[in-house]
Amino acid sequence: MKTTPKTSAKVTIFEVAAEAGVSFATVSRVINNDVHVKPETRQRVLKTMQRLGFVANRQARSLAGGKSNTIGLLVPDLGTAYIGEIIRGIDTELSWSDLDLILYTTHRTAAKEANYVANLAHGMVDGLLLVLPRNPVDYIETLTLRKFPFVLIDHQGTAENCPAVGATNWQGAYTATEYLIQLGHERIGFITGSMDLGCSEDRLKGYRSALRTHHIPDKPELVYEGDFFQPDGYAGACALLDLENPPTAIFASNDVMAMGVLDAVRNRGQRIPDDISVVGFDNIPQSAMVYPPITTVQQPLEQMGRVAAQMLINILKKNEKESNRIELPTELIVRSSTSSPRDRAG
Amino acid sequence: MKTTPKTSAKVTIFEVAAEAGVSFATVSRVINNDVHVKPETRQRVLKTMQRLGFVANRQARSLAGGKSNTIGLLVPDLGTAYIGEIIRGIDTELSWSDLDLILYTTHRTAAKEANYVANLAHGMVDGLLLVLPRNPVDYIETLTLRKFPFVLIDHQGTAENCPAVGATNWQGAYTATEYLIQLGHERIGFITGSMDLGCSEDRLKGYRSALRTHHIPDKPELVYEGDFFQPDGYAGACALLDLENPPTAIFASNDVMAMGVLDAVRNRGQRIPDDISVVGFDNIPQSAMVYPPITTVQQPLEQMGRVAAQMLINILKKNEKESNRIELPTELIVRSSTSSPRDRAG
DNA sequence: CTGTTAGCGCTTTCAG
DNA sequence: CTGAAAGCGCTAACAG
Numbered sequence: 001m002k003t004t005p006k007t008s009a010k011v012t013i014f015e016v017a018a019e020a021g022v023s024f025a026t027v028s029r030v031i032n033n034d035v036h037v038k039p040e041t042r043q044r045v046l047k048t049m050q051r052l053g054f055v056a057n058r059q060a061r062s063l064a065g066g067k068s069n070t071i072g073l074l075v076p077d078l079g080t081a082y083i084g085e086i087i088r089g090i091d092t093e094l095s096w097s098d099l100d101l102i103l104y105t106t107h108r109t110a111a112k113e114a115n116y117v118a119n120l121a122h123g124m125v126d127g128l129l130l131v132l133p134r135n136p137v138d139y140i141e142t143l144t145l146r147k148f149p150f151v152l153i154d155h156q157g158t159a160e161n162c163p164a165v166g167a168t169n170w171q172g173a174y175t176a177t178e179y180l181i182q183l184g185h186e187r188i189g190f191i192t193g194s195m196d197l198g199c200s201e202d203r204l205k206g207y208r209s210a211l212r213t214h215h216i217p218d219k220p221e222l223v224y225e226g227d228f229f230q231p232d233g234y235a236g237a238c239a240l241l242d243l244e245n246p247p248t249a250i251f252a253s254n255d256v257m258a259m260g261v262l263d264a265v266r267n268r269g270q271r272i273p274d275d276i277s278v279v280g281f282d283n284i285p286q287s288a289m290v291y292p293p294i295t296t297v298q299q300p301l302e303q304m305g306r307v308a309a310q311m312l313i314n315i316l317k318k319n320e321k322e323s324n325r326i327e328l329p330t331e332l333i334v335r336s337s338t339s340s341p342r343d344r345a346g
Numbered sequence: 347m348k349t350t351p352k353t354s355a356k357v358t359i360f361e362v363a364a365e366a367g368v369s370f371a372t373v374s375r376v377i378n379n380d381v382h383v384k385p386e387t388r389q390r391v392l393k394t395m396q397r398l399g400f401v402a403n404r405q406a407r408s409l410a411g412g413k414s415n416t417i418g419l420l421v422p423d424l425g426t427a428y429i430g431e432i433i434r435g436i437d438t439e440l441s442w443s444d445l446d447l448i449l450y451t452t453h454r455t456a457a458k459e460a461n462y463v464a465n466l467a468h469g470m471v472d473g474l475l476l477v478l479p480r481n482p483v484d485y486i487e488t489l490t491l492r493k494f495p496f497v498l499i500d501h502q503g504t505a506e507n508c509p510a511v512g513a514t515n516w517q518g519a520y521t522a523t524e525y526l527i528q529l530g531h532e533r534i535g536f537i538t539g540s541m542d543l544g545c546s547e548d549r550l551k552g553y554r555s556a557l558r559t560h561h562i563p564d565k566p567e568l569v570y571e572g573d574f575f576q577p578d579g580y581a582g583a584c585a586l587l588d589l590e591n592p593p594t595a596i597f598a599s600n601d602v603m604a605m606g607v608l609d610a611v612r613n614r615g616q617r618i619p620d621d622i623s624v625v626g627f628d629n630i631p632q633s634a635m636v637y638p639p640i641t642t643v644q645q646p647l648e649q650m651g652r653v654a655a656q657m658l659i660n661i662l663k664k665n666e667k668e669s670n671r672i673e674l675p676t677e678l679i680v681r682s683s684t685s686s687p688r689d690r691a692g
Numbered sequence: 693c694t695g696t697t698a699g700c701g702c703t704t705t706c707a708g
Numbered sequence: 709c710t711g712a713a714a715g716c717g718c719t720a721a722c723a724g
Contacts, residue, residue, distance in 0.1 A: 010468065012701060023711045028703060036709055055468040059409045060701035063716045068405065070448075078434045081427065088424045091451050100470075102416075103449045105437050122356065122401040123717090124446075259635060289605060291637025358717060369695045374719060382693055406717035409700045469701090 011054045020048040031056055058100075062123070070100040071312060072125035074116055076108050076132050080228075080256060081284040082301060086131055086153060089305020097313055099126075106134070114138040121148045127312045129153060132197065149315040151308045156198035163315065165308045165326045169199045172297035172330030173206025173251075176279050179295075179332055180249045181214045183340045185277065188216075189247035191226040191236035191257055200228075203253050203281065222247055226257050233260025241268060241276075248276065248341040255280035255287040258294050262337070273339035283333055293335035300328045357400040366394040377402055404446075408469070416446040417658060418471035420462055422454050422478050426574075426602060427630040428647060432477055432499060435651020443659055445472075452480070460484040467494045473658045475499060478543065495661045497654045502544035509661065511654045511672045515545045518643035518676030519552025519597070522625050525641075525678055526595045527560045529686040531623060534562075535593035537572040537582035537603055546574075549599050549627065568593055572603050579606025587614060587622075594622065594687040601626035601633040604640050608683070619685035629679055639681035646674045 013031070017024040022041060029037050030045045037045075048054075062068040073090060075083050087103075094101055102125060106113045117139040120128055127149035130136065136155060140162060143150050152164035180188050190207050193200035204223070211218045221243060224236035233252050237260065240247055250265075252258040258280030265276050272278055272292055280287055283298035307326055359377070363370040368387060375383050376391045383391075394400075408414040419436060421429050433449075440447055448471060452459045463485040466474055473495035476482065482501060486508060489496050498510035526534050536553050539546035550569070557564045567589060570582035579598050583606065586593055596611075598604040604626030611622050618624055618638055626633055629644035653672055 010701090014701085024702085025704090025711060026709090028701095029710085032703080038709060041709080053464075055465055057409075057469045057701050059405045059414065059469055060716090061703075062405045063403075063409050063718090064701075064703040066703085066716075078430065078437055081430070084424060084427075084430045091424055091449075095451065095453060101449050103437075103447050105441065107441060118399075119401055123403045123405055286632045286635055289632055290635045356717090360717085370718085371695060371720090372693090374717095375694085378719080384693060387693080403717050406700090407719070409702090410717075410719040412700075412719085 010057075011052045012057075013054075016045065016048050016052055016054050019052060020045045067126050068100075068124065069098060070102055070125045071127045071129060071316075072102045072104060072116075072120040073129045074104045074106060074113065074120075074131065074133070076106055076134065078105060081286060082254070082256075082282055083131060085284065085301035086305040086308075089302040089307075090129060090309045091305075092302075093306045093309035093313070099313070108134070110135040110138070117143065121146065127151075127316050129308055129312060130155070134196065149312060151312045151315070153304055153308045154199055156202060161324060163311055163324060165304050165311065165328065166199070167299045167304065167328050168330045169202035170206040170209070172281065172299070172332070173203040173253075174210045175206075175330075175332050176251060176281070176295075176297050177207045177210035178214070179334070180251065180277060180279065180338065181210065181216065183249075183277065183338065185247075185249040185341050186216055187219075187222065187245065187247040187249075189236075189240035189250040190223045191233060191240075191250065191252040191261070192223065193226060193228045193253040193257075195225060200253060207251060226253060228254050228257060230256050230260040233257025234264045235260075237261040237264035238268075241265070241270075249279070249338070250276060251279045253281050255282045255284045255294060255296055258287070258296065258337075259290060262290065262294070272337050277338040277341070279338060288335065292337050295335045295338040296333050298331045298333050300330075304328055356403075357398045358403075359400075362391065362394050362398055362400050365398060366391045413472050414446075414470065415444060416448055416471045417473045417475060417662075418448045418450060418462075418466045419475045420450045420452060420459065420466075420477065420479070422452055422480065424451060427632060428600070428602075428628060429477060431630065431647035432651040432654075435648040435653075436475060436655045437651075438648075439652045439655035439659070445659070454480070456481045456484070463489065467492065473497075473662050475654055475658055476501070480542065495658060497658045497661070499650060499654045500545055502548060507670060509657055509670060511650050511657065511674065512545065513645045513650065513674050514676045515548035516552040516555070518627065518645070518678070519549040519599075520556045521552075521676075521678050522597060522627070522641075522643050523553045523556035524560070525680070526597065526623060526625065526684065527556065527562065529595075529623065529684065531593075531595040531687050532562055533565075533568065533591065533593040533595075535568045535570065535582075535586035535596040537570045537579060537586075537596065537598040537607070539572060539574045539599040539603075541571060546599060553597060572599060574600050574603060576602050576606040579603025580610045581606075583607040583610035584614075587611070587616075595625070595684070596622060597625045597627075599627050601628045601630045601640060601642055604633070604642065604683075605636060608636065608640070618683050623684040623687070625684060634681065638683050641681045641684040642679050644677045644679050646676075650674055 013024045013027040017027045027045055030042050104116050113134055131153045133155050154166050156166050192204050208218050224239050226232035226236050250261050252261050258278055261278050280294045280296035283296045287294040287296050359370045359373040363373045373391055376388050450462050477499045479501050500512050502512050538550050554564050570585050572578035572582050596607050598607050607624050626640045626642035629642045633640040633642050
């Protein structure tokens, strides 16, 4: 009952070997495209494999061979379109290789993050893609020391010198702010993202730099600290509009919060863009579909995913990290949520 | 250079065992929470594991133990919010177990689908979650025969008797159609989903039944075959509106196509809902945010993911399939894209 | 309660 | 070019 090869049971290289009349080592060679196999023999083995419906056991291969042909993707959560776009890019790129993808969600728990990284780096996966890492310092050193392949996505916190792909957050925020200034806005509210993320800081800095360049005082009361979620966009807009001297435009650090702003403004009976101009960041698909369509800073999310996957694959192949940090350009997408404040008169 | 345990190298149960002064079997027992270990010993081993930074190798565990503690998720693609919602539900549920999630994207290739299933069922994962399977017939039999645990999500094609979670598509479409009829619409256009999917058929049937119930002739020219993507919603709306006697309402089989309908109607200078009422299906987040917010049939996507994951976990635990098919209720969400056709006069 | 003994299915030297 | 042998790190009966 033990070695009885039932028809529907798993087929191992041994069975294939026996059927094909070769040793199992040869079968292994065929599987691994080893050159040292006579074409004739290879064909015979290949046919047998097909006939028997042989499927190599990845666990075993990885145990014996030392690599898993799997990469791990660590994301904070799955709640927003933002992550979805990035995953899509990664998936696209991976579909051309034969790497599998294991998905880990940290649910915004820094502890879980470090924990996962430790586990994953321990044989489960060959490389790691870390989206929006919270506390990379906790493990980047370990990873680097061990020479474990990884790429950071959308992170620009510490000045660590490691592979990462991000977007020109500073530039994007600067451009958008400047655009509002050129429309004639002088009181521009700003809602930040989670300030423990590098990108949030960069966006805030870009906003401030634009103001400075145009000699507009940077009033602290016009900056509201948000967290990238819609409710905070709503709250931020309310806070800003409640000011004695409210802003004529609000720049939210992402589209999701900008939608919260839209709601808040509408609920107060004000119109967009006539009364208040609104700008977002990311250019997630919804931003074009809401009413009014939101002027936003496009972040090439899907491309970021693709590029990151490419980088990781390269590192895996060459066994050395080549490029260090790639910044993909952001672009201002002007839609209908912004106009000159002078329009009010009209 | 071979067995030299460098400080930063991987720690195995052997090292832990040696350090703790027990046999490696005991360490294994501790890892697996086996009851047969003296509390005292367990503590000592646990401490040693911690100190040495031991992390169990999943590949090895799975090879030896015959299970991987990983489940596979097979989705057609990552392009739509639809899948995202489902994944979120699955992820939520999984976060309470210690199962890992491997993500496979078939990119709508039926061949790839069957292929993946074959591979996965071969040791890579302990169970399979299949979202919107294209050609389940290709492998359901194999899976069932092998008693391989799996759950189908949003599939109601063949009458196969296997674990699945879906929504009351027929009921949802019936209710929505009836709602339009009660508003006074008599010519109601319908844009189907991919007709190779069971849910599409059910929705079409629900639509037809509602018409029949209310003695409204079911005109074939009012049904346009779509594919669930936005462009087809656009095309479908154009085709329907080009009819000699165009419909006063259009019911699209999902929200994404409904958005295409919105575009098409607007591009023709007609207003929603004044000139044309529009109804969608799914209730993806965007549907509430576009202009005008779309009346739609809510499908509990996130919940479907959760329930499916629960079912699979149960099957995995009890090693038997318990429940067979769960239908989660749909619900009509009335928003601003629908009104009585008589409003035109107003 | 704990140690011993076999493998899981495959990759990899090392000899032919 | 091909076979034999030695593990990869761990689980799972068996004996104590």
